[in-house]
Amino acid sequence: MMIDKIKTRIKKEDKVKIIAGKDNDKVGKVLRVFKNGNRVLVENINMAKCHVRPNAQNRQGGIIEKEMPIHLSNVMLMCDKCMSPVRVKMLRLEDGKKVRMCRKCDEII
Numbered sequence: 001m002m003i004d005k006i007k008t009r010i011k012k013e014d015k016v017k018i019i020a021g022k023d024n025d026k027v028g029k030v031l032r033v034f035k036n037g038n039r040v041l042v043e044n045i046n047m048a049k050c051h052v053r054p055n056a057q058n059r060q061g062g063i064i065e066k067e068m069p070i071h072l073s074n075v076m077l078m079c080d081k082c083m084s085p086v087r088v089k090m091l092r093l094e095d096g097k098k099v100r101m102c103r104k105c106d107e108i109i
Contacts, residue, residue: 006035006038006072008033008035008038008072009077009088009090009100010030010033010040010072010075010077011030011033012030012031012032012033013029013030014029014030014077014078014109015027015028015029015030015077015078015080016028016029016030016040016042016075016076016077016078016085017075017076017078017085018042018045018070018074018075019074019075019076019085020073020074021046021070021074022046023045023046023070026045027078028042028043028044028045029042029043030042030043031043031067034069037069038071038072038073039069039070039071039072040069040070040072040075041067041068041069041070042067042070042075043067044067045067045070046067046068046069046070047065047066047067047068048065048066048067048068049063049064049065050063050064050065050066051063052064077100077109079102079104079105079107079109080107080109081102081105081107082102082104082105082107084104086102086103086104087103088100088101088102088103088109089101089103091108
């Protein structure tokens with residue numbers, strides 16, 4: 001099975017709101033974007049318990065909690081000015097640089 005890479009308008013360090021799933025309506029910071037699987041890793045969202053064997057980093061082993069990736073379709077970018085989840089449009093500036101823009105307030109993100 002081949003996994004498609006898609007263009008995403010969500011980047012690392014962005015503030016996103018979860019719009020579907022068990023963590024609905026929570027807000028978090030994006031730690032990593034997985035372009036191959038169309039998923040993002042959000043801080044303290046979609047936590048799962050993992051059983052870990054003792055190793056050099058974790059001498060005792062046991063059960064730890066860690067974040068699991070969540071699908072891109074379940075997150076929306078938060079605008080700093082409107083303080084709400086928004087859709088994003090792309091705008092090309094005069095110098096040729098592309099920037100992301102809020103559709104509600106036309107503020108550059």
